[in-house]
Amino acid sequence: MIAIATASQKGGVGKTTLCINLAYSLARRGWNTLLVDTDPQGGVGLSLARSTRSKIGFYDYLSGMERDVGRLVLATRLPELQILPAGQYDAAARRGWAPQDVPARLTDLLRAAELRGVDCLILDTAAGLNAMTESVVKACDYVILPQQAEPLAVRSVPHMLETLSRFRSEGAGVKVAGILLTMVSMDSQVSQKVAAELRALLPPDMLFDQNVPRLNSFLQASAMGVPVALLKKHPPPEALLFDQIAAEIERRTGMAEEAEEPTHSHASLLD
Numbered sequence: 001m002i003a004i005a006t007a008s009q010k011g012g013v014g015k016t017t018l019c020i021n022l023a024y025s026l027a028r029r030g031w032n033t034l035l036v037d038t039d040p041q042g043g044v045g046l047s048l049a050r051s052t053r054s055k056i057g058f059y060d061y062l063s064g065m066e067r068d069v070g071r072l073v074l075a076t077r078l079p080e081l082q083i084l085p086a087g088q089y090d091a092a093a094r095r096g097w098a099p100q101d102v103p104a105r106l107t108d109l110l111r112a113a114e115l116r117g118v119d120c121l122i123l124d125t126a127a128g129l130n131a132m133t134e135s136v137v138k139a140c141d142y143v144i145l146p147q148q149a150e151p152l153a154v155r156s157v158p159h160m161l162e163t164l165s166r167f168r169s170e171g172a173g174v175k176v177a178g179i180l181l182t183m184v185s186m187d188s189q190v191s192q193k194v195a196a197e198l199r200a201l202l203p204p205d206m207l208f209d210q211n212v213p214r215l216n217s218f219l220q221a222s223a224m225g226v227p228v229a230l231l232k233k234h235p236p237p238e239a240l241l242f243d244q245i246a247a248e249i250e251r252r253t254g255m256a257e258e259a260e261e262p263t264h265s266h267a268s269l270l271d
Contacts, residue, residue: 001114002253003121003140004177009156011127013148014182016043017218019124021239024227025246027081031119031255034073036109037086038136039126045085047222057087062105063095069112082118099131106139120255129163137164138172142253145176147198149184149191149211157198177252178205180245182212210244 006015016039023035037044038058045052055074060066074083097105113121123140125133137143145160157179164176179202185191191214199207217236221228229239250256 001110001118001121002142002255003110003113003123004142004144004249004253005123005125005133005137005140005174006144006146007125007129007133007137007160008146009128009160010148010152013127013146014212014218015127015146016047016124017222018144018146018180018182018212018242018245019122020044020047021227021229021242022246022249023081023120023122024078024229025242026120026122026249027078028229029243029246029250030080032080032082032117033120033122034082034084034113034116034118036084036121036123038123038132039086040089041126042086042089044083044124048083048225052083052085055085055087057085058109059089059092060087061109062102063092063097065092065095069109070116073116102132102135103139106135110139134167137174138167138170140174142175142177144249145179146182146212147179149181149194151190151194157202176206177249178208180208180210180212183214184211185214208245208248210241210248212241212245213238 006019008015019035023033027033035044036058040059042052045055045057052074056066057072061069061072066072069084072084072087074085076083110121121140123136125136129137143164145157147157161176164174167174179198181195181198184195195211215238217228217231217238221231224231227239228242229235231239247256
């Protein structure tokens with residue numbers, strides 16, 4: 001099993017959109033995928049089904065209220081894709097958890113997922129590198145860094161890479177799967193300039209080949225509670241972007257050696 005977190009130093013860079021659509025694409029490509037929402041705001045669950053607001057999940061497991069991951073995971077109509085919502089963060093916070101116990105609980109969660117036959121764990125995180133996000137990233141095998149194509153990116157990316165280097169010096173095994181440029185505007189010279197500068201600044205294999213453009217269809221898909229591939233009867237062209245990103249993930253993490261062709265077709269995810 002491979003665990004992949006997303007992380008960014010600021011909000012609004014498209015982490016949740018990436019996690020939902022990437023998890024869907026990986027599942028469609030035959031990987032048993034578990035999408036975990038570690039953001040207290042519960043963006044993944046709220047993007048797919050408002051009913052998840054009342055479900056228990058990640059933070060309930062963290063606080064010890066529920067120790068059986070199987071009771072927390074939500075099935076979808078795509079058999080290869082399951083979702084672990086954020087759960088009841090406020091109630092879990094009132095019960096409390098010892099910060100020093102978080103790494104062990106995360107290790108237990110990853111082990112439980114692997115025992116359930118999960119091939120790929122995708123973890124969405126809150127904006128910024130708070131203590132919880134730092135623990136989540138350190139527990140994973142890889143981290144994807146979504147980066148909005150704006151001038152601040154040129155200054156913030158090196159700092160983010162330095163932080164991840166510190167994690168590794170502290171004993172974490174997490175590796176950078178790559179930096180993914182998001183919200184790239186094809187009509188903006190500034191956006192295009194930032195993308196070009198980052199590609200010139202960083203090693204060639206650091207940036208994903210694909211960018212995620214700024215499109216209204218992503219907002220529409222979130223409002224309807226579906227991945228962009230399910231927005232219409234026939235997937236819009238931009239849905240292919242996430243299939244291509246999934247293929248890059250397979251290559252960058254070594255998953256490609258075991259990749260299988262997708263065999264299922266389904267209309268929607270959560271009820």
